[in-house]
Amino acid sequence: MIGQRIEIWKEDEYSYPAAYGFIPFMVSYIHEDEKTRPCMLVVPGGGYRHVSPSEGDIVARRFYGMGYNVFVLAYTINVLDTPAQLQPLHDISRAVRMIRKHADLYRINPEKLVVCGFSAGGHLCASLCVHCGDVKDPCREYEQVSNRPDGAVLAYPVITSGEYAHRDSFTALFGEKPSEEELAYMSLENHVTPDMPPCFLWQTASDETVPVENSYLFAEACRKAGVPFAHHVFTEGVHGMSVADEDWMERRYWEPYTLEQIRLLGSAIKEGRTPYPAEKGEEILREYGLTERKEEKWTPEMKMVLRGVFPEVGMWPEMAGRWLARQLDIHVI
Numbered sequence: 001m002i003g004q005r006i007e008i009w010k011e012d013e014y015s016y017p018a019a020y021g022f023i024p025f026m027v028s029y030i031h032e033d034e035k036t037r038p039c040m041l042v043v044p045g046g047g048y049r050h051v052s053p054s055e056g057d058i059v060a061r062r063f064y065g066m067g068y069n070v071f072v073l074a075y076t077i078n079v080l081d082t083p084a085q086l087q088p089l090h091d092i093s094r095a096v097r098m099i100r101k102h103a104d105l106y107r108i109n110p111e112k113l114v115v116c117g118f119s120a121g122g123h124l125c126a127s128l129c130v131h132c133g134d135v136k137d138p139c140r141e142y143e144q145v146s147n148r149p150d151g152a153v154l155a156y157p158v159i160t161s162g163e164y165a166h167r168d169s170f171t172a173l174f175g176e177k178p179s180e181e182e183l184a185y186m187s188l189e190n191h192v193t194p195d196m197p198p199c200f201l202w203q204t205a206s207d208e209t210v211p212v213e214n215s216y217l218f219a220e221a222c223r224k225a226g227v228p229f230a231h232h233v234f235t236e237g238v239h240g241m242s243v244a245d246e247d248w249m250e251r252r253y254w255e256p257y258t259l260e261q262i263r264l265l266g267s268a269i270k271e272g273r274t275p276y277p278a279e280k281g282e283e284i285l286r287e288y289g290l291t292e293r294k295e296e297k298w299t300p301e302m303k304m305v306l307r308g309v310f311p312e313v314g315m316w317p318e319m320a321g322r323w324l325a326r327q328l329d330i331h332v333i
Contacts, residue, residue, distance in 0.1 A: 067332025122157025
């Protein structure tokens with residue numbers, strides 16, 4: 001079950017209009033022994049426009065090495081102009097239910113299931129934490145299984161639709177003119193209750209993409225609700241640092257499976273199966289490095305800056321692991 005692809009919906013259960021053959025799925029990282037382990041469901045970011053490879057495989061390997069059995073979720077995103085609405089929330093809800101239902105098969109403890117999300121993936125994880133009771137499953141066998149995570153790790157998360165919002169994430173979800181009700185529902189700092197699972201948050205103070213106020217707002221909401229939480233704000237660093245090490249910076253272990261929806265859409269455009277001109281498909285595939293390797297992102301000077309912050313920011317996986325061990329009584333080898 002190492003590297004197994006697991007589709008989370010049957011074809012007749014999934015109907016996102018811009019899927020073009022894509023069905024949300026998980027990829028497993030499960031130890032080849034008989035031990036029952038805690039579970040980590042990794043949810044990459046990407047502004048609900050893509051599912052970032054830099055926050056998938058490399059993160060899964062880190063928590064796998066810490067003793068977890070791990071899954072990476074490739075969920076529904078809005079690449080061009082078809083709002084995702086609440087489909088991503090239904091995707092992560094089904095993923096949690098599926099893992100729990102098959103806990104024996106995956107050798108995980110169903111009471112120690114943690115979600116770990118980055119940026120918009122952090123928003124998706126936090127959405128499930130606060131709205132899990134609202135999300136119904138079309139399949140009766142899964143509806144009877146809890147979709148509430150036992151803990152959450154939120155890395156530089158999108159949280160608010162208010163003053164400090166990352167606007168494009170909400171545009172990707174609801175379109176150019178979202179209703180006040182939609183925005184209010186997904187402004188997550190306003191929906192934290194004492195039932196929220198324990199939460200570990202981290203971000204950098206210098207994040208220029210998702211303002212650091214997002215994590216402050218959620219941490220304060222947890223504090224007021226009496227939810228156990230840890231909140232770490234590192235001094236420096238850019239948005240999207242993932243595990244914050246040389247492997248991340250040099251794009252090692254950036255497995256592209258999380259980009260499958262984009263690959264299928266690009267191919268459909270090139271084949272004339274969409275309203276878009278064929279060259280748009282080639283443009284999309286090239287933009288995401290699916291036809292050729294993307295150009296180097298960091299200048300040598302910026303790499304030196306990043307290396308300077310790795311010792312601080314790169315501590316977060318170990319910090320999160322220790323905190324979760326205490327909160328959830330997790331013992332891993």
